[in-house]
Amino acid sequence: MTADRPGFEDTPLLPGSEYRVHDPGRPHPPTVTPGGVVTQPPPADATVLFDGTDLTGWEAADGGDPGWTVEDGELVVVPGTGDIRTADPLGDCQLHVEWATPADPGDAEYPGNSGVFLADRYELQILDCAATDIYADGWVGALYGQHPPLVDASRPSGAWQSFDIVWRRPRFDGDTLATPARVTALHNGVVIHESVEPFGPTTYRDFEPYEPHGPAPLRLQDHDFPVRFRNIWSRSL
Numbered sequence: 001m002t003a004d005r006p007g008f009e010d011t012p013l014l015p016g017s018e019y020r021v022h023d024p025g026r027p028h029p030p031t032v033t034p035g036g037v038v039t040q041p042p043p044a045d046a047t048v049l050f051d052g053t054d055l056t057g058w059e060a061a062d063g064g065d066p067g068w069t070v071e072d073g074e075l076v077v078v079p080g081t082g083d084i085r086t087a088d089p090l091g092d093c094q095l096h097v098e099w100a101t102p103a104d105p106g107d108a109e110y111p112g113n114s115g116v117f118l119a120d121r122y123e124l125q126i127l128d129c130a131a132t133d134i135y136a137d138g139w140v141g142a143l144y145g146q147h148p149p150l151v152d153a154s155r156p157s158g159a160w161q162s163f164d165i166v167w168r169r170p171r172f173d174g175d176t177l178a179t180p181a182r183v184t185a186l187h188n189g190v191v192i193h194e195s196v197e198p199f200g201p202t203t204y205r206d207f208e209p210y211e212p213h214g215p216a217p218l219r220l221q222d223h224d225f226p227v228r229f230r231n232i233w234s235r236s237l
Helices: none
Strands: 047-050 058-060 069-071 074-076 084-086 093-100 114-118 122-126 161-168 171-173 176-179 182-187 190-196 228-236
Touching: 093 114, 114 161, 122 182
Parallel strands: none
Antiparallel strands: 047 228, 058 084, 069 074, 074 228, 093 161, 093 228, 114 122, 161 182, 171 176, 182 190
16 A cells, blocks of 8 residues: 555556556545535436335346335435346436435444446445545545546535436447447536546456446445435436
8 A cells, every 4th residue: 555545556557547446546536515406306307216205116236126225215225235226227318316325434444335336337436435535446426446536525424415427328339349438427516527438347456348238227336334315317318
């Protein structure tokens, strides 16, 4: 590690970058205080993925019944039950997700850990960075292990936050990548990615090559913390 900062120095170099996956020497994003607006009601042409009533339209990541709960209109991770995903695939879309990490982060190394997986394989990180330190490409809002957010627009532990994402899935010519995926994302109304191209599916301490796929489910991660979600909707592009 570098100067006691978290990270790894034995991981692969990222394509076209001087930095390694989870590089401890990679600069952390600067902090920006976001505005006060988090909730964005679904537009008239949106598909509501979670409306606060039940888990209709969701399944466990392995295709079984989801083990998460709905409490007071919120979708709550039940630690240890596994990830959940939409039963239907999403193609190119505008996506809105509201989430909150636990108000008491406790003494966990990386509290409030969860994630929003676009097309079931490209993770936008959820983490309570108000209460922890981590390598830059694991920061809240990072395309995990690849692209740190431009800025840290976090709100305090327990506060509701939002991701607004424009997702363009990759295109393939047979088994060959024709066009990489592209992600534009806002965290609490602040741009953190602008037409960023993932190198491939996100993973820990490595990166993986693209494999041909079409539209795929939205997946939410169980990473052993009772992170809450609400007001999830998408618009097809």
